[in-house]
Amino acid sequence: MQQIQRHPYWWDDVAYKAAQRAKPAEQLPATVGTLVVGAGYSGLSAALTLARAGREVVVIDAQAIGFGCSARNGGNIGPSFHKLGMAGLTHAFGTTKAHALLHESMNTLQHLKNLIATENIDCGLHLNGKFSGAPSPRKYETAAREAELLNKAVGLEFEMVSQADQRNEIGSDRYHGGIVYPNDGHLHPGRYLAGLAERILAEGVRIFAPARMTGVKRDGKGFEVDVGGQTLRADQVLIATNGYSGPELPFFQKRVIPIRSAMIATEPLPAAIMNELSPKGRSFNEMSRVVLYFRPSPDKKRMVFGGRTFGQADRPNRYAPDLKRLMTRIFPQLNDTAITHAWSGTVAYTFDHTPHLGTHDGLHYAMGYCGSGVGRSTYFGHKAALKMLGSKDGKTELDGLEFPTRPFYTGNPWFLPAIIRWHSMMDRFGV
Template sequence: MASSVLAPDAKSTSFWWEGHDQASLQQSEGSPPDRADVVVVGSGFTGLSAALTLARAGRQVVILDAEQPGFGCSTRNGGQVGPRFGPSFAELSASYGVERATRLKREGHNAYDYLTALIRDEAIECSFETSGHLLCVHAPGRFGPAAKAAEAEQKAFGIEAQVIPKSEQHREVGSDAFHGVILFPGGGALDPMRYHRGLLGRVMAAGAMLFAGQKVLGVERDGQDFAVALPGRTIRARDVVLATNGYTGDATPWWQRRIIPIGSYIIATEEIDPALMAKICPKRRMLHETRKVVYYYRPSPDQKRILFGGRVALSETDPRISAPRLHEAMVRVWPELQGVKVSHSWMGFVAFTFDHLPHVGSQDGVHHAMGYCGNGVPRSTYYGHKAALKVLGRPEGASELDPLEFQTRPLYRGTPWFLAPSLLYYKLRDRFA
């Protein structure tokens, strides 16, 4: 089956990497210095955002990454960005009360506003556009609750939302697979690789140093400083920022026990006839579904392909095997794409948390920002900045997340053995909704 949906020259690398030489990404020459004001571990959006704030504040910043810059999900995601901050307002209110839920929701909006302002002010060319997001209702029983939740957020936070019944949904998406849609016109999209490259350029221009291929083996307190262990050597730093998100490993076990890495899989199709693209995506919207086991998809920035992603595997990391599953789900939405081949199939690890919220703070003096729960582009940019402000001791670094415990579970050591029964449970809920 795999060979039937894959193009003869299909690639198992991110579609966003096309036209970019990963090895040519900006980085510093030579070896990392023996000392730094701040060591940032990870060169994705979180690490670069933190480094930019710190370097412009005059700190000597060294960024370390085990791979090439942005190797993880920063350049593997779908590029959908928006102000909505899940869980829902009702779920947050039930857990934390209405007042704190309101503040948490507003901080989600702040993250989106910070991202869009950064792109504008830094003149980062990344195909950013306010395309609008469609929440596609996959079952009749989900339409009412989705509409009610959208109306509540519109009333409480001013997020524009339009409830569109099934009889009118074709003006937004050319599919009969849904039972109405909710349009959020304020959502947007970007090219994550171009955004990463633009952000990296600003970071290097600010004077930060970045060293790829530097696997951090551990971080320990050493008097007033920290010792950051690398193979064969150690870097001393006044402060450390962990920005490893879904790639947090055993070098930092306290954080590994609090991060749930989940594979997110995406395919890109071959180029599609323009008339068919205009039919299935008439208004260039970003789309995702009301399913608990989420699917998300979009037209490419040049409107020639569909990028279709979702959680379709637990431990399987071979994109050539996940591609047929995503292709089947795509054809469920648009049967007209049955014969369209897959040109790219790839995956990356996103980071979930036990309370479904991101976390920014410190443990034993080591700062962190991670756990974006599938909404990583705005959150990572914003909370990387927040982590840097905390390092600088600035009051603007305060976050509504500060009082929340960064939870773990007994016996959890970073391998999410519980995902299999959870995925099965939520798939059954989606099927019988």
């Protein structure tokens, strides 16, 4: 295997590189109006709303702008429905609340599309729809029933695709048919992040990185924040650290489960191959328990492929060959294709499979998108900002939900490998 770049393919983009305009931590001011901790989509989306409302905003990131999931993800966008599905959601919340939550999921996608359009962010947005492949007839039937329910509940558009017709959607014979979601799409995650960063910098927001918040405590009406030995005072603080919430944020670390998700990008492929793999420019996922998601790159020259990994450490030497094997199981045409990039990041799962936003000890927060966060983080970051502004438009269907943890859980998901193995086995049986 040729030398593989161990950073996200997206980071090679000139726009992403140009947007890395953070100031050094030494230049942090002693007082700030609003401090946003975490320069991913949640933090940047919140900063945009706050700055446009006239707030003085400082954003800090422990590593770099977009170092977390936001410049590592697959860029697949859709309504990100709740992981429990219609039945689980109705069981947990009752019919009315379940429908309200599903409607809000639809809003997250619309909000993202509107934002990209109104801010004129050049981020390779393609709304060509997604094909979701069924690896067994049973998965096909179950997914068809679920899509029917979602269509009735919130008007989700979908088209069932038979096995005989699936070559019109995907250059693969692996599936027993699938579903097309025509309103889904994909974007360039690095360019989208860069666009958000450019917009907030233009509003006068200052971004500092690397600048890790190492402690925070209440101080009168505001907060005293420690950033690697420097102390600063902030009137309001937003925690937008998602799957990267560390021991300095024990309340949040105990409530998010960091799950490693990994991706590979292929070398540039001939146009004829790319047209065969994705004839309509669609993005893809497989209806498996251990999720697989893949898509053409924005320039339609490469396949970018992702899935879960077993360990918590970043081991591209292990997951790159694994992902390539899974990719060629779907697309045997890529057997001899080289992988140029392999990278991973940690998504934030939650114990109730639900994102959360609100306040804890006066700290505002938004996080826990359970691996589907491009639209959700943009939307809930914006909502968190509206809450900080005291606007009634900050109301969301997540308001008032308890943010659960589990006894003895402190942020180390030691149980994950066993759970992933179990789900992999179920996938092998097609259930």
